[in-house]
Amino acid sequence: MTPIFTMDINFYKYQGTGNDFIMIDNRQSLFSKNDTKLIARLCDRRFGIGADGLILLESDPEYDFRMVYFNSDGGEGSMCGNGGRCIVAFARDLGIIRDKTRFIAVDGPHEASIEGDLISLKMQDVNNIDRNSGSFFLDTGSPHHVQEITELESYPVKEEGARIRYDLYGEKGSNVNFVKPEGENQFFVRTYERGVEDETYSCGTGVTAVALAMHGKRNDHPEEYVIRTLGGELKVRFRWTGDHxxxxxxxxxxxxxxxxxLVC
Structure with a gap:
């Protein structure tokens, strides 16, 4: 009889304003990135650990670490802003970094700093915002549809988000953000995430997209917005250069x- 080998792998659960992730230190390359069924099962909230995604921290010769992100459906995803903040906290807790870092993700290099319990993650520059009839589309590391909704608290985000995700953007899809102004430079956002195929408590690239889209729409001067999500409050700071x-x-x-x- 062929012996069955098992391996214990430590995992950690992190959350950033309710956007939750399974974190694995994969610098020894013990966790298989090809097992999409295992990743989906681990993210399942009934039969697994439960998470919006799974993130591997890996070694990289030119950076402090590499971030590899998987959606909860098991597929490798585009950039995740809250996941990026969480992996920075994870790297600090592992002793890899202290209060500053430079790491690489699927959309390129990122810088981040830690001050108290707040993590500031630098996102990629954004050059284009497409304005459609009643909505915006832009890429902040992940594609995002942004649309204002008056009665956002009772809005069917999952149903309408799924419809827009597939009907408007096809199989590749887009994340869909519904936004409501709450005051001067303050907004409430609810997001439907592709790959999760449901509403999440927060979406970092989505919050970033909303801040830039609302700035572009209003053409106002403030360059810091406060964004409230179901999972808590985030801030987005930026500089408008005149063309990006x-x-x-x-x-x-x-x-x-x-x-x-994990016993694998």
């Missing part, structure tokens, strides 16, 4: 929730 957005920072908390062992 630069020095974009996503700022908010990220915390370890619990840890355990």
């Amino acid at each position: 957005y630069a020095e974009i920072y996503l700022v908010g908390p990220a915390d370890q929730v619990f840890k355990g062992k």
